[in-house]
Amino acid sequence: MTAPLPSPDQIRIAVIGLGYVGLPLAAAFGKHLPTLGFDIDVDRVAELDRGHDHTLEVSEAALRGAGLLRFASDPAALEGCNVFIVTVPTPIDEYKRPDLRPLESASRTVGRALRRGGVVVYESTVYPGATEEVCVPILERESGLAFNHDFSAGYSPERINPGDHEHRLDTIMKVTSGSTPEAAEFVDSLYRRVITAGTHKTSSIRVAEGAKVIENIQRDVNIALINELALIFHRLGMDTHEVLEAAGTKWNFLPFRPGLVGGHCIGVDPYYLTHKAQQIGYHPDMILAGRRINDGMGSHVARRAIRLMSQRGKQANASKVLVMGLAFKENCPDLRNTKVVDIVNELRSFNAQVDVHDPWVSARHAHAEYGIDVIERPSPGSYDAVILAVPHREFVALGADGIRALGTPDMVLFDVKRALPRASVDGCL
Numbered sequence: 158m159t160a161p162l163p164s165p166d167q168i169r170i171a172v173i174g175l176g177y178v179g180l181p182l183a184a185a186f187g188k189h190l191p192t193l194g195f196d197i198d199v200d201r202v203a204e205l206d207r208g209h210d211h212t213l214e215v216s217e218a219a220l221r222g223a224g225l226l227r228f229a230s231d232p233a234a235l236e237g238c239n240v241f242i243v244t245v246p247t248p249i250d251e252y253k254r255p256d257l258r259p260l261e262s263a264s265r266t267v268g269r270a271l272r273r274g275g276v277v278v279y280e281s282t283v284y285p286g287a288t289e290e291v292c293v294p295i296l297e298r299e300s301g302l303a304f305n306h307d308f309s310a311g312y313s314p315e316r317i318n319p320g321d322h323e324h325r326l327d328t329i330m331k332v333t334s335g336s337t338p339e340a341a342e343f344v345d346s347l348y349r350r351v352i353t354a355g356t357h358k359t360s361s362i363r364v365a366e367g368a369k370v371i372e373n374i375q376r377d378v379n380i381a382l383i384n385e386l387a388l389i390f391h392r393l394g395m396d397t398h399e400v401l402e403a404a405g406t407k408w409n410f411l412p413f414r415p416g417l418v419g420g421h422c423i424g425v426d427p428y429y430l431t432h433k434a435q436q437i438g439y440h441p442d443m444i445l446a447g448r449r450i451n452d453g454m455g456s457h458v459a460r461r462a463i464r465l466m467s468q469r470g471k472q473a474n475a476s477k478v479l480v481m482g483l484a485f486k487e488n489c490p491d492l493r494n495t496k497v498v499d500i501v502n503e504l505r506s507f508n509a510q511v512d513v514h515d516p517w518v519s520a521r522h523a524h525a526e527y528g529i530d531v532i533e534r535p536s537p538g539s540y541d542a543v544i545l546a547v548p549h550r551e552f553v554a555l556g557a558d559g560i561r562a563l564g565t566p567d568m569v570l571f572d573v574k575r576a577l578p579r580a581s582v583d584g585c586l
């Protein structure tokens with residue numbers, strides 16, 4: 158006998174983890190179904206109770222519009238919920254191995270609240286097998302229930318892109334899966350209620366887990382290739398973007414650009430699959446080579462800026478450098494795994510004096526996470542080099558002239574992502 162499932166009018170959702178992924182999802186479900194947003198971070202729950210989301214992913218109006226959404230940080234509030242959607246972080250540790258502790262801890266919390274007929278859907282990015290090999294045994298142990306007999310599981314990866322206001326939760330097709338055909342159909346129909354772009358149901362949880370992780374690996378490896386090309390073309394004295402533009406006139410040339418690969422997804426998720434691959438005796442050469450190249454780009458940028466300064470007679474240890482942007486990408490406050498830190502550290506290792514300016518990020522988080530004190534206002538006319546690391550819209554709006562006004566007359570302007578006209582800057586990737 159397969160596990161019973163909640164009927165549509167009985168559904169009580171709990172979203173576990175209210176971050177970039179969990180909150181938009183909770184807000185979407187909270188428009189249609191009784192939904193509890195649960196997070197262990199009491200400050201996060203307090204800000205959401207006040208109707209504010211500091212990640213800027215859900216507007217105050219959208220939060221107000223989710224009339225059936227409540228928030229809690231006390232696990233007792235999960236009582237009565239029968240569909241649990243887990244959206245907690247899946248980071249890596251200092252050895253770049255998957256750190257499954259948040260997922261395990263969330264599974265313990267859910268396991269204690271799980272009753273017969275419940276469904277637990279994971280959204281966190283993992284390697285194929287993690288849901289059934291790691292999470293389900295915890296759910297069984299904590300609940301005392303039998304998998305696929307008393308309760309079901311599902312996996313539906315998230316594809317949102319922080320700061321991207323075009324591709325939103327409801328406009329991105331969602332992959333769904335379940336531990337039985339009935340559970341898969343239940344999970345799929347649940348998401349169809351909020352995803353206008355539609356759903357893609359896979360035959361197993363492992364297929365859905367694999368699909369998510371390879372989406373990010375494909376991007377990582379492709380960007381690594383372009384970064385490697387940028388390193389080669391730079392040595393050849395050629396403009397990488399010009400070469401890419403020319404090659405891009407072929408119909409099947411993919412439009413990737415060189416850059417820093419930060420954030421908690423693209424630079425992290427590949428290690429989930431490489432970990433699993435190594436566990437089963439396969440050493441993944443290509444995925445790890447891509448990771449090595451991408452992780453080296455921050456120090457490459459710093460060294461290029463230092464070389465350009467020294468060509469102008471300015472030694473790094475006597476220089477003052479402004480790094481514009483600390484977030485892992487433009488127009489977004491997300492600091493997680495930002496590779497701009499590598500630029501700053503490399504410059505500081507040469508004893509350069511470095512100021513970091515980013516109006517998007519929280520100065521408190523930047524200090525707590527990286528020991529970097531973000532300055533509120535750069536001092537005009539004082540920098541020997543400015544590195545436009547993250548092209549936030551207000552930086553681009555300054556234009557090269559506006560940025561040059563921050564520097565000395567012979568300053569170096571390095572434009573990491575080629576956001577300004579090539580002729581107006583001294584270097585770019």
Ligand SMILES: NC(=O)c1ccc[n+]([C@@H]2O[C@H](COP(=O)([O-])OP(=O)(O)OC[C@H]3O[C@@H](n4cnc5c(N)ncnc54)[C@H](O)[C@@H]3O)[C@@H](O)[C@H]2O)c1
Nearest residue numbers: 174175176177178196197198245246247262263281282315
């Ligand atoms: N941010 C993205 O763009 C994105 C996109 C696709 C997939 N993902 C994946 O989704 C998952 C979540 O990412 P995110 O960006 O939303 O993370 P996040 O750090 O923004 O949010 C996670 C939230 O979970 C909470 N949390 C941690 N442990 C908990 C627990 N045991 N119980 C309850 N709450 C807990 C944290 O307090 C935090 O508020 C990760 O696996 C990530 O790889 C993220």
